[in-house]
Amino acid sequence: MKKSVASLSNVSKYYGKGSLQVRALDGLNLEVNQGDYLAVMGASGSGKSTAMNILGCLDRPTKGTYELNGTAVEKLDDDSLADIRNKELGFVFQQFHLLQEVSALENVMLPMVYACVPPLERKERAADALYRVGLENRMNNMPNQLSGGQQQRVAIARAIINQPSLLLADEPTGALDSKTTEDVLNLFDQLHTQGITIVLVTHEDNVAQRAKKIARFKDGKVIEISQN
16 A cells, blocks of 8 residues: 555635635645656646645645645644755746756755755765756756756756655746757656656646646546546
8 A cells, every 4th residue: 555645635725805715725635645646737726736835835724634744734833844845845846946146056955955964965965966867067057057958957956855755846847848848757757767756737738648647626626536
């Protein structure tokens, strides 16, 4: 039996009050098991981004429970949330969110600074992560010296540097051309083969088809989970 990494149980999320209240999630149930590669699809407003924010401990449910590796996330204070984000989660976004004034290597080292990893170990692990994503010859380049695909690879190296339980990717190919998209998806395939659990939000069917499972969202709920 596979171990549960992330479990959303009857999760609802409301914004605003009274007649202006928006129900972004409405009794959502979603289970992510160790080793899963899950794509999340749905129309704009279906709740997929809100679900990703809750999975990423960037937001809290209004109702329901979220367990991350057995920890009841909704009960944590802000400091504990920040700690669990750094230790358990990796993030890849459509916009790469790299610090422009430091090198690729220093960008990848950043999460380890917050995790209090010693400097020499930070450098060694960051170099290894950049090697894993095929950028061993670009470690000292600044972000503006890298292509879009290379910048996304740096972002992926940064996301996996603390060996997260769950890698969350929100439209990671949205800003890339088709050739670079293929390169990045090949990298996700490789990471999944190495045992990393991935949840990927996308509106592109060809991207979703690379995952092993697809969860389709509508009106704040999962209406279908299919296997690829």
